[in-house]
Amino acid sequence: MATFGERLRYLHEEKGLKQTELAKMLNLESSSTISQYETINRIPDAYILQRLAEIFDCSIDYLLGRSNIRNGSISAALNKVHAAVSDDPELLAFWQELSEREDLQTLFRQTKDLSPEAIKRVIRYIKMVEDEEAAEEF
């Protein structure tokens, strides 16, 4: 999993912020502090961590590299899937493994919140794709 320094660099570049701009947003005297966070993995105090989490809309665990789940809304979505597949042991095992992937990427075109049955169907399709692609190797 990524370090704090790697996460911070990724997030500030993703947002298109310069180190000087980020330092200003954090009321730091110099951008060299940001550089230290990123290069020697210096961990800031709790106040700075909280501000960074607000600026980048992510959890502190994500910032510190303790979790791959970026924010609360993703966490809620993952819990919703877990609940939807919990009565199907095979699908649940597949989902638990899938949600641990560091590069999990799934986006939905939906018009309303999905029912547990609808979510279960989506996970079944994803499993089907993974099973088929795994079978290609043999």
Place this chain on the structure above:
Amino acid sequence: MNLKDINRLIKAGDVRIHVIKLSPGLYGFVYFSRKGRYHIFISEELSLPGRQEVLLHEIHHIVEDMSRIAYIFGLDMQWEQTEKEANFFARRIFRKIK
């Protein structure tokens, strides 16, 4: 991104399209597999123009969002900016090809 870029992406073979039965309220979704392929699932209930619009919506996600964000599971994000931008893109391109 324009129509040429979309064509190139599909021709490269890293995007697979599946038209399937989905539950009401879900028009489609895109999934990035372990093998590094993008799988776009589209509801068979949609009309042809509806399917084309969902395809463009998901392609926008692949190019603009999934290349940028390492970990995302976008369930129930229909009101978020990412979704609005993908809808805007799909409608703009769709008007061009209609």
